[in-house]
Amino acid sequence: SYELTQPPSVSVSPGQTASITCSGEKWGDNFACWYQQKPGQSPVLVIYEDSKRPSGIPERFSGSNSGNTATLTISGAQAMDEADYYCQAWDSYTAIFGGGTKLTVL
Amino acid sequence: EVQLLESGGGLEQPGGSLRLSCAASGFTFNNYAMTWVRQAPGKGLEWVSSISGRGETIYYADSVKGRFTISRDNSKNTLYLQMNSLRAADTAIYYCAKDQLVQVATIDYWGQGTLVAVSS
Numbered sequence: 740s741y742e743l744t745q746p747p748s749v750s751v752s753p754g755q756t757a758s759i760t761c762s763g764e765k766w767g768d769n770f771a772c773w774y775q776q777k778p779g780q781s782p783v784l785v786i787y788e789d790s791k792r793p794s795g796i797p798e799r800f801s802g803s804n805s806g807n808t809a810t811l812t813i814s815g816a817q818a819m820d821e822a823d824y825y826c827q828a829w830d831s832y833t834a835i836f837g838g839g840t841k842l843t844v845l
Numbered sequence: 846e847v848q849l850l851e852s853g854g855g856l857e858q859p860g861g862s863l864r865l866s867c868a869a870s871g872f873t874f875n876n877y878a879m880t881w882v883r884q885a886p887g888k889g890l891e892w893v894s895s896i897s898g899r900g901e902t903i904y905y906a907d908s909v910k911g912r913f914t915i916s917r918d919n920s921k922n923t924l925y926l927q928m929n930s931l932r933a934a935d936t937a938i939y940y941c942a943k944d945q946l947v948q949v950a951t952i953d954y955w956g957q958g959t960l961v962a963v964s965s
Contacts, residue, residue, distance in 0.1 A: 781940060782940075823889075833907075837889075
């Protein structure tokens with residue numbers, strides 16, 4: 740079955756750039772989207788169709804999809820960006836989530 | 846404003862049944878596919894099932910296929926998940942979510958979730 744692999748954790752200093760990767764064999768055939776989930780809250784869509792930002796999502800969030808890896812980039816990370824991030828894609832009528840990455844801003 | 850309000854969760858014994866509901870408002874319900882996603886305590890997100898806007902297309906995760914049934918009543922703006930033959934592994938917060946399109950696509954809004962606990 741298709742799997743999406745994320746690093747369990749990423750750390751970044753405030754104001755620096757954080758990159759969270761999501762590896763999968765079929766990225767060339769699929770769009771990536773990314774969700775942010777803060778403790779005790781529901782997920783929020785931050786990137787869809789690889790690189791598009793929904794309204795209300797800050798410009799510091801960006802996405803890319805190249806080869807076997809989709810990447811979420813947070814430029815100028817802020818304390819409020821500390822959260823779990825999940826990538827997601829569709830494959831053969833099944834939605835697949837990555838295992839999630841805990842972003843720590845310190 | 847999109848609002849999704851789940852209900853129907855609770856404690857159930859293994860082998861039992863529960864029916865989750867999700868009342869939707871703030872958008873034209875039958876114009877969008879809907880999805881259920883669950884999250885076990887301390888774990889990641891797991892997709893459960895999706896249904897297109899008119900209900901003609903339905904998908905299930907292998908882990909729930911044959912036990913869970915997704916449905917929708919567009920006259921009531923409500924999404925359902927009938928869960929039968931419950932297992933301990935089904936214990937999770939169940940989120941109702943709205944897709945971006947009438948056909949199954951990216952989720953753009955999530956409800957607050959309802960907790961399902963399966964235990965004897």
